[in-house]
Amino acid sequence: MTNHWVDIKNADAILIMGSNAAEHHPISFKWVLDAKHKRGAVVMHVDPKFSRTSARSDFHVPLRSGTDIAFLGGMIHYIIENDQYFHEYVTQYTNAAFIVKESFGFKDGLFSGYNPETRSYDQSKWGFETDAQGIPKKDLELKHERCVFQLMRAQYSRYTLDKVSDITGVSLDNLLRVYKAYSATGSPEKSGAVLYALGWTQHTVGVQNIRSAGIIQLLLGNMGVAGGGINALRGEPNVQGSTDHALLYHIVPGYMAMPLADWQSLADYHKANTPVSKDPLSANWWQNKPKYFNSLLKGWFGDAATAENEFGYKMMPKLEKGTDYSYLFLFDRMYKGDISGGFIFGLNPANTVANTNKVRKAFDKLDWLVTSDVHHSETTDNWKRPGADPKKIKTEVFMLPSAHRLEKEGSVTNSGRWMLWHYEALKPPGEARTFGHMLVDLMNRIRKSHAAKDSVYPDPILALDWPDAYNAETMARRINGIYTRDVKVGDKTYAKGAQVPSFALLADDGSTSSLNWLYCGSFTEAGNLAKRRDRTQTPMQAAIGLFPNFAWCWPVNRRIIYNRASVDLNGKPWSPEKAVIEWKDDKWVGDVPDGGWPPMATGKGRLPFIMQTHGMGAIFGPGRLDGPFPEHYEPVETPVSRHPFSKQLSSPCYKSGSSDMDKLAKPADPAYPIVLTTYNVTEHWCGGGETRNVANLLEAEPQLYVEMSPELAKEKGIKNGDGVIVESIRGKAEAIAMVTVRLRPFMVQGKTIHEIGMPFCFGWTTPGCGDATNRLTSSVGDPNTTISEYKACCVNIRKANKLTELS
Amino acid sequence: MKLNRRTFIKLTGSGAIGMTLAQLGIHMEPVTAYAASLKTEGTKEVLSVCPFCSIGCHIIAHVRDNQLISTEGDPEYPASEGALCAKGASVLSLTRNPHRVTKPLYRAPFSDKWEEKSWDWTLDRIAQRVKETRDKGFIKTNAKGQTVNRVENLFAIGTSHMDNEECALTAQAIRALGVVYTDHQARI
16 A cells, blocks of 8 residues: 555545455445545445445446456546646656657557567667656656657547447446546545555456556546555455565565576676666665665675675576566476475465466475465365375375464564564464474574585575574564664764664665665664554644554655655645645654655755656556556456457466466357456455354355356346356356346446356365365466456356255 | 553553663563453453454454453554454454364375374474475576576465564575575465
8 A cells, every 4th residue: 555544534535446345354444434424535336246345335336357447548538538637746746748759659459569479568669758868858738749648648548438338338327427526536635545456456457457546546646645545455464564575586575676697796686676867856766776685685694795795696596587486387387297395384375376276286296395374274185185086196295383373473564564563462272383483493404404515505595694593573673674883874873783773774885784675764773663552643643644653664654655746846735634744844744755855846855756767656657568558458268359449359468377277268258158256255364274264254154155146147047045066168166156136247349248256265175165266267467467367257157956065 | 550451551552652672572461451351350461463454453362371361453553443354353263263283294195194293303304305306406507507596396485474574584595595486475
């Protein structure tokens, strides 16, 4: 979230799309309803299914899964043509005025630079024209034919109401209701918040769904302000923190790139990854990256990291450029027998990864597998799954019993980036251990075994600065960062071993270590700030529900990021009633500003989007692999064979597995004419591995069901409560029919298209509750993130003669 | 001063201003509960955070003799103001449930059952398998002759259930081993 949970109450309009917040983030709705009842905010829910979120919204707008960009592109068109955008904000704070190079183009659904062989773009075709100093050229009148604003206008002029309605299945009335209500937040004193979740990310155009919302928020001046923002309602207990700390192949902690083979030296790495801006008004914050990266290496390798050995950089593993090492390709490789063994901590991919039948078979090819969880799951016990013969499965499987949240101490980071400390209430049961304790112990044994002379390149393992025993508080100190020698900064001397007070003081010379620069400032000489429980506020902070002394928030305790965009060039808030920051008596008051520079009008300010090289909000985004503007493409499995915007039916860059089990139904396949979307229920958590083992939750939601419209039920001869079989080209799942008006047939291109929905939290280890819905979904991924298209695939449905998975 | 549970928690909060780390440290010491009922009499209150979605609703756990007696939402946490959803409200039964695995388990190749093992045996065995696999699969240079120091026959995935401090160690260990096939729930 660019903003935070409480801040939702400041919105004048709330667009909930790709999320069922009331059921999946129930407490968030406290703030949605606060805005609705106290401010009179308009709450809109755009989603295929009517849910409890819809029931509490001003209106629910059903939309066919996978057509969000068409819907949002129509909104961009509406905002521009009806002059609803915030002119001063768009001109001063976004790249709308930048002139794009002549090599940029768009034709037949493809941007310039497309290579069909590699299914990728040459992104250099999409750069900006620069002046002699190397600063992007601008037309502040927004009239130049190649300025971003005019290119955007041309791109979305094609998204007319009729075309959008025809492909999304949304009525014209419903389109206009949302467009009008939401674009009213383009006036300076108003703000609108976008709330989204996996309903946007889990598509082959997932990133571009969010980009579309980003463009809308920039046009309406809704970024950096109270009650605005792009708010990912993040799931998973600490998915914000685990992403910040990079349990991912492509980055290292703090959102810095993982080294590539082409960057053999530390200097190569820094040259390729440190952006340069010639614009004196751009803070270009990432220019500090070498300080953060070197401090990370120093944190990892300790005394073994020296300037002479490039802080251990050469020991680091290096990836091949363009090779994807994510789940989708991991399981592809495992299925082909090219992986020997590995670890699965607290994750249930045998239930939650798309095309689960393939995942389950892939595990059989492993020689060994270490799992760690609180309960048995479809993953830990995969070797004895229904239909498998354990006597034929070679895998040596370990299961390490882990601790629950109440059984350990440490911090988690909420979706609003607040670092929250929790304490150990009781010891784990029996011999169960925390992940921290088991990992430290295991790694010490691995280190010991690698001390043997026959070890292959044990250097990085032995060089690690690794603890003898796990201690959360010590780790929190190391994450923040520590001086590795006495350092004098101005008048103040920081002794070796002292906590680094802020990432502004991290250095690239080895004098500081930090396991994550974003968290530098969280644990200073003043203590562990994540433990703070102080609710005191200034009246200005109280007016917008800002709690600067409760816990700690990255970066530098800034609660609303890009908040310099919430004020005009003189530092006066666009909306005085809900000011985030204000320049008063030669200083900023309110939230921690995005840099302490004075307002822009002084000539000494810096542009507000400090993480962008040019300091501007990116309406034109040349950094994305599938285009600088979002464009509508159908899901890879789609019930239609054409769409009204171009001949390019699905994403030209989507990724997919390549095995015999990666089957895809062809567009408008008559064998699979129904759209399936997947979701969850309030009472269960993700794959259900935890919550199915809790009697009261299982009783509330006991088994797998499929929601379908009465019209489809009638067509298929299915009654409410019947056992049915849902089938895609990849697999089948049994479910109980729930015939409900919550799902409506869509009128698309003059034809009725049915959509059904199923939760994915049930699995065979809980007897009689059903088995993985993800046996139906397809492992095709977004080109930027490789997140699979869980939210839209094509299936058929029939009444079952006999049920074996449900009882 | 007489402490009841609400003022205790308030004090811990407001008292944080200007406190040193040592004072700030493990402060949720046992306090006498302001017992509304016999059930929580003599329990200590410990602050935790709900283990589900990332609103991070705070939970007050009432504990006696390493037994979880009761849980409730924390009204001081600004984002939840004491509220919990169905899952958050079930943390008591989640923590104390009979399906928990409490000993390391081992399934031998081609076996049809789990066996209980000691931590020592289990971790030594895993360390041995990691070493064999890594030694065999280590890739020093790629086809272009560039040094890559990576391992492609080993993987490590998960988890967003880890605390930040556990994540930081995991990220460090994975890179040291040279593992590149690594991922977790953020990509789901």
